[in-house]
Amino acid sequence: MTKELKGRPVAKALLERTMKTVEDLKKIDCYPTLAIVRVGDDKSSISYENAAIKTMQQSGIAVEPVVFKETADAEEVLQSIEALNQKADIHGILVMQPLPDTLSRNDIARCLNPNKDIDGLTPENLGRVVENDPTTLVPSTPKAVMALLEFYGIEVEGKDVCVIGSSPVVGKPLSIMLLNEEATVANVHVKTKDIKQYTCQADIVISATGVVELVKAEHIKEGAIVIDVGFGYKDGKPVGDVSYDDVFEKAGAITPVPGGVGSITTAILAEQVAQAAWNQRSD
Amino acid sequence: MTKELKGRPVAKALLERTMKTVEDLKKIDCYPTLAIVRVGDDKSSISYENAAIKTMQQSGIAVEPVVFKETADAEEVLQSIEALNQKADIHGILVMQPLPDTLSRNDIARCLNPNKDIDGLTPENLGRVVENDPTTLVPSTPKAVMALLEFYGIEVEGKDVCVIGSSPVVGKPLSIMLLNEEATVANVHVKTKDIKQYTCQADIVISATGVVELVKAEHIKEGAIVIDVGFGYKDGKPVGDVSYDDVFEKAGAITPVPGGVGSITTAILAEQVAQAAWNQRSD
Numbered sequence: 001m002t003k004e005l006k007g008r009p010v011a012k013a014l015l016e017r018t019m020k021t022v023e024d025l026k027k028i029d030c031y032p033t034l035a036i037v038r039v040g041d042d043k044s045s046i047s048y049e050n051a052a053i054k055t056m057q058q059s060g061i062a063v064e065p066v067v068f069k070e071t072a073d074a075e076e077v078l079q080s081i082e083a084l085n086q087k088a089d090i091h092g093i094l095v096m097q098p099l100p101d102t103l104s105r106n107d108i109a110r111c112l113n114p115n116k117d118i119d120g121l122t123p124e125n126l127g128r129v130v131e132n133d134p135t136t137l138v139p140s141t142p143k144a145v146m147a148l149l150e151f152y153g154i155e156v157e158g159k160d161v162c163v164i165g166s167s168p169v170v171g172k173p174l175s176i177m178l179l180n181e182e183a184t185v186a187n188v189h190v191k192t193k194d195i196k197q198y199t200c201q202a203d204i205v206i207s208a209t210g211v212v213e214l215v216k217a218e219h220i221k222e223g224a225i226v227i228d229v230g231f232g233y234k235d236g237k238p239v240g241d242v243s244y245d246d247v248f249e250k251a252g253a254i255t256p257v258p259g260g261v262g263s264i265t266t267a268i269l270a271e272q273v274a275q276a277a278w279n280q281r282s283d
Numbered sequence: 284m285t286k287e288l289k290g291r292p293v294a295k296a297l298l299e300r301t302m303k304t305v306e307d308l309k310k311i312d313c314y315p316t317l318a319i320v321r322v323g324d325d326k327s328s329i330s331y332e333n334a335a336i337k338t339m340q341q342s343g344i345a346v347e348p349v350v351f352k353e354t355a356d357a358e359e360v361l362q363s364i365e366a367l368n369q370k371a372d373i374h375g376i377l378v379m380q381p382l383p384d385t386l387s388r389n390d391i392a393r394c395l396n397p398n399k400d401i402d403g404l405t406p407e408n409l410g411r412v413v414e415n416d417p418t419t420l421v422p423s424t425p426k427a428v429m430a431l432l433e434f435y436g437i438e439v440e441g442k443d444v445c446v447i448g449s450s451p452v453v454g455k456p457l458s459i460m461l462l463n464e465e466a467t468v469a470n471v472h473v474k475t476k477d478i479k480q481y482t483c484q485a486d487i488v489i490s491a492t493g494v495v496e497l498v499k500a501e502h503i504k505e506g507a508i509v510i511d512v513g514f515g516y517k518d519g520k521p522v523g524d525v526s527y528d529d530v531f532e533k534a535g536a537i538t539p540v541p542g543g544v545g546s547i548t549t550a551i552l553a554e555q556v557a558q559a560a561w562n563q564r565s566d
Contacts, residue, residue, distance in 0.1 A: 106414070126413040127406030130459075131389070131451050136406075158474040166462045168414050175458070176413075179449045179470055186469040186481070187462055191441040198469070201480060 002152070003248075005227070005255045007144075007263035010151040014267040015059055021274040022060040025281065030091075032277040033062040034118070034269075035084045038096040039077055039103070040070030045096045048266075052094065055266035061273050064090065074102040078111050085113035091277035092118035094269065115280060118272040120173070129173050132180040135279065137272050142174035144264035145206060145227055146181075148255065154204070154225055156183040162202035163187045164195065164215070164241070170208040170229060195219070207241035215242040223252040229261050285435070286531075288510070288538045290427075290546035293434040297550040298342055304557040305343040308564065313374075315560035316345040317401070317552075318367045321379040322360055322386070323353030328379045331549075335377065338549035344556050347373065357385040361394050368396035374560035375401035377552065398563060401555040403456070412456050415463040418562065420555050425457035427547035428489060428510055429464075431538065437487070437508055439466040445485035446470045447478065447498070447524070453491040453512060478502070490524035498525040506535040512544050 022032055034056055036049055049065075056063050066084070068077055084090050093116045095108050105121070114124040120139035128136035149156060161183045165171035175187045186198040189209075199205050199219040207215050208229035220226060230241030240257030248254055255261055305315055317339055319332055332348075339346050349367070351360055367373050376399045378391050388404070397407040403422035411419035432439060444466045448454035458470045469481040472492075482488050482502040490498050491512035503509060513524030523540030531537055538544055 106416075109414070123410030123414055123416070123419075124407045125410065127409030127411075130409040130413065130455050131392070131406055133389075133406070158476060160476065172413050172459060172462060175462075175470070176455060179455060179458075179472075182472070182474040184469070184471050184475040184481070186467070187458070188467050189462075189465070191465040192467040193441060193443065197484060198467070 003251075003253050005148060005152055005225075005253050005260065007148065007255065007260045010144075010148050011055075011264045011267035013151060014147060014264070014271055015055065018059045018061075018267070018271045018274045021271075021278065025274065025277055026060070028281065030277055030281045031062060031089070032060070032091050032273050033064060033089055034092040034094060034273045035064045035066055035090045036094045036096065037066045037068075037077070037081060037084070039068045039072055039100050040098075042096075042098055045098065049096055052266045052269055055270050056273065059270040059274070061270055070100055072100070074100075074107065077103060078107065081108070081111050085111075085116060090116065091280055092116050092269075092273040094119055095121070116276055118269055118276055120272075126168075126173060129176050129180075135275075137276060138177070139169055139173050140265045140268040140272070141170050141208070141229060141261065142177055143268045144261050145174055145229060146177050147264060147268065148227065148261060149204075152253070154253075156181045156204065158182060158184070159203040160184050160201055161186070161204045161206065162198045163206050163208070164199070165189055165208040165210075165229075167208070174206065174208065209241050211241055212239055213241070213243040215247065217243075217246045217250045220247060220250060222250055224250075226251045226254040227261065228255050228257050231257060231262060286534075286536050288431060288435055288508075288536050288543065290431065290538070290543045293427075293431050294338075294547045294550040296434060297430060297547070297554055298338065301342045301344075301550070301554045301557050304554075304561065308557065308560055309343070311564065313560055313564050314345060314372070315343070315374050315556050316347060316372055317375040317377060317556045318347045318349055318373045319377045319379065320349045320351075320360070320364060320367070322351040322355055322383050323381075325379075325381055328381065332379055335549045335552055338553050339556070342553040342557070344553055353383055355383070357383075357390065360386060361390065364391070364394050368394075368399060371563075373399065374563055375399050375552075375556040377402060378404070399559055401552055401559055403555075409451075409456060412459050412463075418558075420559060421460070422452055422456050423548045423551040423555070424453050424491070424512060424544065425460055426551045427544050428457055428512060429460050430547055430551065431510065431544060432487075435536070437536075439464045439487065441465060441467070442486040443467050443484055444469070444487045444489065445481045446489050446491070447482070448472055448491035448493075448512075450491070457489065457491065492524050494524055495522055496524070496526040498530065500526070500529045500533045503530060503533055505533055507533075509534045509537040510544065511538050511540050514540060514545060
């Protein structure tokens with residue numbers, strides 16, 4: 001196994017598979033289309049949107065951008081999503097973060113059609129993760145982690161896995177996905193008495209906190225797999241939750257930041273637009 | 284703290300609170316009503332149904348039994364549930380297990396109206412547990428565990444909790460509920476390499492496997508809280524997952540079987556019928 005678990009080859013493999021699914025769909029006159037809803041002009045939001053658009057184009061998926069001014073009324077945005085829910089030629093809807101103060105993530109989750117919810121935001125899709133329903137649309141970041149593990153042949157069944165962070169977007173659904181694959185999962189977080197007690201006994205440590213360089217060599221056992229889902233800045237340079245140079249020698253394998261899990265998420269979104277189109281097609 | 288954590292006082296306190304809610308609802312002309320759907324005449328199912336009916340009566344909740352022959356058509360049962368979904372004077376629907384071979388738990392979960400799903404079976408309600416939505420209807424057994432911990436003043440925030448068993452009905456939702464209360468949660472199961480490694484470092488051990496006397500004194504640390512969600516038989520007598528006599532001395536506190544968590548679940552169901560009626564009332 002390669003020591004540095006890069007995200008790009010994973011994304012490439014996913015894209016190739018999605019391209020084939022999209023081709024098959026087009027043969028039966030279904031043209032997978034993603035609506036991207038953005039409110040305001042947040043720079044990092046636009047940059048992620050551009051990356052998503054590029055990935056969709058590579059996969060043969062059409063994109064319909066829906067842009068609101070930052071001053072837009074909450075009701076106006078929700079009505080636009082309702083309209084997209086109804087449109088038969090829109091298969092997926094991606095609502096960009098951050099949202100304006102008048103709109104919560106939950107407002108969007110309550111409004112989105114679960115069949116078009118390609119980033120696993122709705123309670124119905126989150127619940128299907130708990131049920132271990134393989135056809136469900138799931139949150140993209142935890143799925144990117146699972147795809148990376150699978151791509152590099154890292155078995156999780158029966159392994160001791162420690163997930164750091166318990167957000168409803170990454171930590172909790174990731175813990176459930178790992179349990180679904182029969183890993184032993186310890187979920188630790190800011191209230192944990194002694195994080196090291198768990199990380200040091202883990203075969204796989206996955207950190208998703210956004211706390212820069214939280215995980216050091218002393219936190220892992222020799223040869224552990226270290227997956228870094230964090231993203232932050234140190235001295236103006238992008239870094240993750242893991243103190244990379246410190247951990248590299250001791251780890252069995254490790255994901256870089258940038259270039260690790262983060263470079264897989266748009267490929268997951270594309271995969272799920274194709275899956276959503278497929279599900280809607282067979283309805 | 285008492286050493287034996289009996290379920291009955293917990294159930295009594297819950298019932299008193301529910302009775303008040305039901306009285307308030309009746310003052311605004313809302314008469315909480317539960318439909319209980321049973322297919323066939325499974326003995327343990329009827330016995331649990333009778334216990335549920337008694338608890339509902341104590342709480343002032345009306346019960347409408349809907350009984351099908353074991354030979355009933357799956358479509359006929361699902362249509363009856365659909366009809367109950369629509370009836371404004373039915374606030375909760377409880378579908379008894381076991382179901383006949385032609386009907387899966389998932390068929391029921393896909394058919395039930397989430398607003399009437401008082402045992403947290405539907406993906407929408409499971410997903411709201413992941414979201415930590417306090418108004419959601421949740422699976423009764425994990426909620427009974429949380430109610431017991433709360434009643435006996437056992438704080439979980441920051442505690443090391445080990446959940447044994449990862450079923451979608453108990454283990455997984457319980458792990459999520461504990462994470463929502465900011466416990467550190469290790470979820471172990473049949474594929475775990477070394478269960479003791481986790482149980483012995485836990486402040487609270489919760490076992491939900493159905494494996495008779497799986498948990499022995501050697502599995503817990505001195506003074507740990509031990510919650511037994513298991514149910515089985517040994518020499519014709521009902522027992523749990525925990526080897527009670529063996530563990531009692533070493534534990535800080537322990538639930539008996541029978542008379543522990545199992546004796547709280549019907550009170551949780553009553554609480555959730557009242558909650559469902561309340562939610563539907565304010566719609």
